[in-house]
Amino acid sequence: MSARPPGAQRRPIHPWPLRLMHWLNALAIVIMIGSGWQIYDASPLFAFTFPGSITIGEWLGGAIAWHFAGMWLLGLNGLCYLSWSVLTGRFRGKLQPPGPRAFWRDAVAALTFRLEHREGSYNAVQRALYLAVIGLGVLAVASGLAVWKPVQLWWLSDLFGGFRISRYVHFFAMAGIVTFLAVHLVLVVLVPRVLLPMITGGRLSEDVP
Amino acid sequence: MSNAIDRRRLLARAAAFGLLGPLSGCNYDDLKHPDLADRLLTAISRWNDKVQAALFNPRLLAPTYPASAITRPPRFNAFYSESQAPVIDGARWKLELSGRIAEKQPWTLADLRAAPQQSQITRLICVEGWRVIGQWGGVSLGWFLHRIGADLRARYVSFHCADGYYESIDMPSALHPQTILALDFLGEPLTPPFGFPLRLRIPTKLGFKNPKSLVALGVTNDFPGGYWVRQGYNWFSGS
Numbered sequence: 001m002s003a004r005p006p007g008a009q010r011r012p013i014h015p016w017p018l019r020l021m022h023w024l025n026a027l028a029i030v031i032m033i034g035s036g037w038q039i040y041d042a043s044p045l046f047a048f049t050f051p052g053s054i055t056i057g058e059w060l061g062g063a064i065a066w067h068f069a070g071m072w073l074l075g076l077n078g079l080c081y082l083s084w085s086v087l088t089g090r091f092r093g094k095l096q097p098p099g100p101r102a103f104w105r106d107a108v109a110a111l112t113f114r115l116e117h118r119e120g121s122y123n124a125v126q127r128a129l130y131l132a133v134i135g136l137g138v139l140a141v142a143s144g145l146a147v148w149k150p151v152q153l154w155w156l157s158d159l160f161g162g163f164r165i166s167r168y169v170h171f172f173a174m175a176g177i178v179t180f181l182a183v184h185l186v187l188v189v190l191v192p193r194v195l196l197p198m199i200t201g202g203r204l205s206e207d208v209p
Numbered sequence: 210m211s212n213a214i215d216r217r218r219l220l221a222r223a224a225a226f227g228l229l230g231p232l233s234g235c236n237y238d239d240l241k242h243p244d245l246a247d248r249l250l251t252a253i254s255r256w257n258d259k260v261q262a263a264l265f266n267p268r269l270l271a272p273t274y275p276a277s278a279i280t281r282p283p284r285f286n287a288f289y290s291e292s293q294a295p296v297i298d299g300a301r302w303k304l305e306l307s308g309r310i311a312e313k314q315p316w317t318l319a320d321l322r323a324a325p326q327q328s329q330i331t332r333l334i335c336v337e338g339w340r341v342i343g344q345w346g347g348v349s350l351g352w353f354l355h356r357i358g359a360d361l362r363a364r365y366v367s368f369h370c371a372d373g374y375y376e377s378i379d380m381p382s383a384l385h386p387q388t389i390l391a392l393d394f395l396g397e398p399l400t401p402p403f404g405f406p407l408r409l410r411i412p413t414k415l416g417f418k419n420p421k422s423l424v425a426l427g428v429t430n431d432f433p434g435g436y437w438v439r440q441g442y443n444w445f446s447g448s
Contacts, residue, residue, distance in 0.1 A: 043338035060337065061441035065250040068257050068443065150334065151271045151413050151448040152264045163332070163340055 012201035013119050017084055019198055024077045029177065031056060031070035032140075036174055038063035045171055068148075075141055082134075097131055098124035117191050120204045133180040140173035254443050261445040267381050271412035271448065274330045279395070280341035285402050286416065288374070288436070294402040295371040295422050302406050308367075308427040311358025318406050321392060324348045324356070328396075329387055331412035333419065334448055336437075345410040346393035351384040359428045367433035368409055369425040376420040377433035378411065379445065387412050390423070415446040 014022075034056030041049040042060045057063030085091050098106075102124035109115035110125050117123075122130065142156060146166040150157040160166040188195055196202065243251065285291045303315035328346035354361060361384065367377040382388060391410040392398060399405040404421030411419055417437050427433070438444045 039338065043335070061437065062250075064336070064443065065254055065441055069250050069253040072253070147338075149264065149448065150332075152266060152269065154269075154272065163334060167338060 010203045010205075013197040013204055014201055016201060017080075019201060021077055021081045021084070022198060024073060025081070028070050028074035028077060029181070031066055032074055033174060033178065035063040035066035035070065039067060040171070045168060071141075071144065074137075078137055078141065094122055095127055095130060098127050103128050117194065119194075119197070119202070129180060129183065133177060136173050136176040136180070140170060140177060143170040143173055146170075250441075254441075257443055258445040261447045262379060262381070265379075265381060265413070265447055267385055271331055271387055274332065274342050276330060276344070278342045279330060279344055283343055283394070283403065284339070284341050286335060287372070287402075287421070289372070291402045296401060297371055297405060297422060299406045302424075304407060304423060305425040306357060306427070307425065308429045309360035309363045310428050313357075318392075321348055321390065321407065325352060326392075327389060328393070329389070329410070329412070331387065331410075333412070333416050335416040336442065336446065344393075344395050345389065345391040346396070347389045347391035347407070347410065349386065350388045350390055350409070350411075351386065353390055354383065354428070363428045364430050365428070365433055367427040367429060368420045368423050369427075370420050371422040371424050374420055374436045375433070376409070376418055376435040376438075377444075378409075378414065378418060382411060382413060382447070385411070385413055413448055415448060417442065418446050 034054070037050035038052070038055035038057045039060065041052075041055065055063065057066045085095070106115055106124040110123075115123060115125070143160055143166050145153055146156040146160050147163065147170055150163045150166070157163060157166060160169050287294070299318050303317055304321070305315050306313045325348065326346055327349055328344060330342065330344045332340050332342050334340045350366070354366070359366075361380065364380060365377045366380065366383040367375065369375045378388075388409070388411045391404070391408050392406065394400070394403050399408060399421075401422075404423075407423045408421040409419050409423065418435075435442075435444065
């Protein structure tokens with residue numbers, strides 16, 4: 001680690017492209033889930049519907065308009081995030097898949113509230129969760145395209161086992177993302193000091209490799 | 210489904226989502242006074258029309274199925290109940306033609322029956338998310354458009370129905386080999402709730418783009434819209 005000249009700014013915890021993409025993604029996810037629930041209600045897959053008060057779009061036509069507008073934000077922002085992460089080496093560095101032993105150790109520590117938050121680096125549970133939700137996002141987009149274009153993108157539709165199964169895959173990808181969001185938000189409530197750096201960037205208190 | 214507006218409920222919902230405060234709306238309840246969200250979403254929907262037109266492969270066929278896969282009983286769907294389906298006298302019925310067409314004399318059922326017939330067992334996907342498989346038979350729309358001397362470089366083919374419903378499709382989709390003017394369903398003439406005497410069957414588009422009980426067909430360069438499109442559904446709605 002090279003010495004930093006005195007007075008030089010320390011690196012932010014979250015660089016600005018990540019913060020920008022995080023909040024654009026948050027907006028896209030809210031639009032996609034809220035309008036998706038309204039679309040689901042038009043032809044439910046299970047014996048329940050989502051209350052209209054927590055959906056977006058007011059009726060099927062409005063919800064579809066929101067969904068097919070939000071898909072551009074979600075898809076393009078997601079592509080930017082994936083390419084940025086590959087180019088900056090984020091996947092090789094901060095987001096390396098954890099081994100089962102590290103995951104188990106950190107999971108036990110987390111569930112007994114003994115896992116310390118180290119700013120600037122992700123513990124094994126965080127890495128596993130972030131990689132899982134990235135995978136779920138890719139699955140949601142791919143299955144969504146299969147539902148939208150079962151004729152033109154027939155190969156994608158076939159990959160998921162046809163139109164009807166694509167709808168279930170799309171639903172469960174959403175359910176997985178919602179589960180992640182619940183955990184994500186609970187953790188922010190438990191460790192509120194992580195919220196501000198996602199807006200301002202924050203500054204690392206010491207050099208973290 | 211209801212298009213009724215409840216501003217208070219809408220605002221509460223937008224507030225709940227916080228981020229969406231300035232974008233509340235888009236129920237297309239007041240087409241003369243669209244709010245910001247309505248205008249934004251309409252513009253993106255027009256863009257999505259273009260993207261879908263570019264994605265559309267005129268030679269790619271929609272999947273076909275064996276007779277054993279046909280959904281029984283068939284599912285009725287319209288903006289009214291089954292008993293309110295229009296009653297039409299087949300002997301006096303005619304398909305009126307208008308717009309960029311050389312031979313505009315109306316076609317009778319006998320004329321259409323005398324034309325070359327084709328049959329398909331295809332999937333109909335509703336915008337609501339359900340799907341059925343059915344067998345439709347009739348006259349290729351591409352053959353029909355050639356036969357009446359339609360301007361095949363025109364942008365749209367429009368349809369008007371006995372029940373007041375109307376729809377329109379792009380010319381490339383109209384010329385797709387599986388797009389037919391259907392006379393038969395499950396090997397028998399169409400029955401009133403399923404579009405007697407003539408309906409459009411286009412397996413490369415969503416169900417609401419398959420208008421029933423046609424009374425008029427037009428070829429035009431002026432965007433004709435559609436019953437549901439006017440209320441906010443995406444126009445191209447390709448599968």
